[in-house]
Amino acid sequence: MKENTSQSKTPVLPFVLVTFLFFAWGVPGSMTEPLISAFKDIFKGMSNLQASLVQAAFYGAYFIWAIPAAFLIKKTSYKTTIMVGIILYAIGAYLFIPASEAQVYNYFLIALFTLATGISFLETSANPYIIAMGDEKTAVQRLNLAQSFFPFGSWIGTIIAGQAILSNLKSAEDKVGMTVEELAVLQTDELAILASPYGYIAIIAAVFFVVFAVTKMPAYKDDDNENFFAVFGKNLKKRRYIFSVGALFCAMAAQFGTFAFIIPYLKAHYSEAGELVDGGRAGALLAYGVFLFMVMRFVCTWLMKFIKPSKLLAIMSALAVFFTVCAILLPGNIGGVSLILVCGCVSLLFPTIYGIGLQGLSSVETKVGASGLIMTIIAVGIMNPVQGYVIDKTSISISYICTLIPFILLVIYGLKIEKFSNKI
Numbered sequence: 152m153k154e155n156t157s158q159s160k161t162p163v164l165p166f167v168l169v170t171f172l173f174f175a176w177g178v179p180g181s182m183t184e185p186l187i188s189a190f191k192d193i194f195k196g197m198s199n200l201q202a203s204l205v206q207a208a209f210y211g212a213y214f215i216w217a218i219p220a221a222f223l224i225k226k227t228s229y230k231t232t233i234m235v236g237i238i239l240y241a242i243g244a245y246l247f248i249p250a251s252e253a254q255v256y257n258y259f260l261i262a263l264f265t266l267a268t269g270i271s272f273l274e275t276s277a278n279p280y281i282i283a284m285g286d287e288k289t290a291v292q293r294l295n296l297a298q299s300f301f302p303f304g305s306w307i308g309t310i311i312a313g314q315a316i317l318s319n320l321k322s323a324e325d326k327v328g329m330t331v332e333e334l335a336v337l338q339t340d341e342l343a344i345l346a347s348p349y350g351y352i353a354i355i356a357a358v359f360f361v362v363f364a365v366t367k368m369p370a371y372k373d374d375d376n377e378n379f380f381a382v383f384g385k386n387l388k389k390r391r392y393i394f395s396v397g398a399l400f401c402a403m404a405a406q407f408g409t410f411a412f413i414i415p416y417l418k419a420h421y422s423e424a425g426e427l428v429d430g431g432r433a434g435a436l437l438a439y440g441v442f443l444f445m446v447m448r449f450v451c452t453w454l455m456k457f458i459k460p461s462k463l464l465a466i467m468s469a470l471a472v473f474f475t476v477c478a479i480l481l482p483g484n485i486g487g488v489s490l491i492l493v494c495g496c497v498s499l500l501f502p503t504i505y506g507i508g509l510q511g512l513s514s515v516e517t518k519v520g521a522s523g524l525i526m527t528i529i530a531v532g533i534m535n536p537v538q539g540y541v542i543d544k545t546s547i548s549i550s551y552i553c554t555l556i557p558f559i560l561l562v563i564y565g566l567k568i569e570k571f572s573n574k575i
Contacts, residue, residue, distance in 0.1 A: 161285035161293065165368045169284070170297040172233070172277045175359070176270040177304025178311070179244065179352060181441060183209045183263065184407070185312035185434055186345075187539075188414040192320050192430065193341045194256055195334070199415075201256075203539030206411060207532040208260040210403075212267035213274075214529030220275035221522035222379055229280040230368040236272030237363065241356035243269055244349040251346035254338060262349075275525050278505070279518050283371045295452050298502050302445035309441040311348050313434025317414070319344050322429055382519040386512070389573040392520055395508025398564040399527040401557035402500035404534040405471070408554040409493050411535050413437050416478070416547045421487035436487070440494030447498035460503050465565025471496035471558045475551055482548035490551075500561070511573035 187202045223232045243266025250258035281297045320341050326334060386392050417433040428436070454463055474496065477489035505524055509517050538553040 162369055164366060166281070166284050166293075166297075168363060168366060168368075169233070169277050169280055170300055171359070172273050173297050174300040174304035174307075175240070175356070176273055177301040178308035179266055179349070180209075180270065181305035181308035181410070182312045182316075182348070184411045185309070185317055185414055185437070186263075187411055188418070188430055188433075189312075189316055189320060189345055190256065190259070191415075192322070193338055193345070197256075199539035199542040200536055201539075203411070203535045204260060205263060206407065206535035208263045209267040210407070210528045210531035210535075212264045213271045214526045214532065216268050216271040217275050217522040217525040217528075218383075220272040221519060223272070224276055224279075224518065225379055228370050229276050229283075230363075230370070232272055232276040233280075234360065234363060236269045236276065237356055237360045239269030239272065240266060241269070241353045241360065243267070244353035244356060247346040247349035251342040254342055266349075271525065275522055278525075279521050280371075282517075284369065294506075295502060299445075299448055299452075302441065302448050302498065306438065306441040306445050309434065309438045313431060313438055315348050316345050317434040318431030320430060377515060379519060382515055383523070386516055386520045386523065389512070390571040391511065391568065391573045392508050392523075394564065394568060394571060395504050396523055396527055398561060398568070399501070399504045399508065399524055400530045401560045401564070402497070402504055403528050403530040405554045405557035405561065406497040406500055407531040408534055408538050408557075409471075409475075409490060409497065409551075410437070410440070411531075412538060412542070412547060412550065413440065413487075413490050413494075415542075416482075416490060416551075417487050419547050420482045421484055436491065440491040443491065443495040444498045447495040448502075451499035451503075459569075460499075461507060461565050461568050463565075464499060464503050465562050467496045467499055468558050468561035468565060472555065472562065475555045475558060479548055479551050479555065482546075486548060493554075504564075507568060 183205055186205045187199075190205065191197050191199070191202045220232055220236070223235065243262055243264070246262035246265055247259065250262050277297070278294065281294050285293055321337060326337070329337065414430065414433040414437055417428055417436055418430060419427070421428050421433070421436070423432070451463060451467070458466070471493050474489040474493045478486040478493070480486075481489070505521075508524055509520055512520055534553055534557075538550045541550040541553060
């Protein structure tokens with residue numbers, strides 16, 4: 152079976168353009184967590200469960216579209232799939248504007264779903280495309296380099312959400328005593344504030360689409376004509392891959408569950424000068440967590456020179472267990488700082504499990520298997536509403552049991568996964 156899936160020399164401009172995509176989906180991705188807090192502040196009487204549907208709409212799109220995106224890659228090309236993703240990304244961002252004018256929450260969910268559909272196409276295609284761009288021996292190094300721009304985008308997105316959105320919203324205390332008419336006007340203004348950054352994102356995406364369209368991109372085709380779903384079924388029989396899919400599900404639930412509810416946790420428990428912080432300050436504190444996430448991605452990559460990736464994953468997951476327990480048992484400033492530290496612990500989860508899961512697969516199996524790994528993002532759409540429900544029934548601190556359990560399972564995965572391979 153002969154395959155023409157890569158070349159020895161990495162094409163610089165195509166590599167830079169595709170690497171930018173990692174940054175591009177990091178920005179709106181990190182803005183979804185603050186949206187939970189924003190919608191609760193804007194729409195009176197909204198429950199935590201309703202607000203967490205933001206994550207269900209966003210990450211549910213990943214699950215639904217990962218396989219169609221991989222199928223499109225196999226039938227057309229990486230470039231075509233990426234361009235489809237950019238178009239959907241731009242449309243989804245633009246839809247925030249009419250949603251804000253209509254002032255209907257479900258319209259925002261549609262906009263988020265469309266935006267995330269575009270990101271699903273981008274992420275499913277960009278990861279294997281980066282791997283194909285050069286020598287197989289340096290593939291992991293290239294992918295880690297490209298993925299390093301994702302947390303940078305996440306950091307920028309968190310700053311935008313905190314400074315451009317949350318800091319400009321009125322708190323519940325500020326709304327006390329306002330008339331129905333005043334609240335209606337305020338809601339209109341605040342929804343416009345929320346939608347504004349997405350309008351700029353749509354414009355940037357449209358410009359990038361044109362740049363990408365006129366740039367010659369390398370095409371990598373497989374000579375193997377094996378049926379897509381036959382390969383998918385073959386992967387399901389490989390224990391290392393299947394355990395990694397389960398581990399990545401846990402990682403997504405734990406990582407995004409931690410990030411999604413940090414702002415409401417801080418607003419409920421974290422105080423400065425004797426007063427609880429507001430949404431804007433909580434967003435700024437979350438930005439520190441995202442910055443730590445970004446820095447720890449590089450630190451963990453360096454540590455892997457001395458510590459086996461699976462063992463390092465077990466160590467960082469164990470630390471996440473400790474800090475999460477602190478957040479549950481010590482609600483307050485200690486708990487808030489602990490959650491910020493958890494952000495650093497989760498930085499290595501996705502790329503490490505992704506790489507471990509694909510070890511030993513053929514090129515065709517890797518392309519198809521990548522879609523299965525991307526689909527695990529549905530964990531966010533499932534577990535975040537569960538965590539929101541627990542908040543409604545108990546408290547924000549107790550709800551972090553929903554991330555504690557996956558972290559414990561990841562410790563076990565890191566300690567045991569080397570006993571399994573992808574040989575049938």
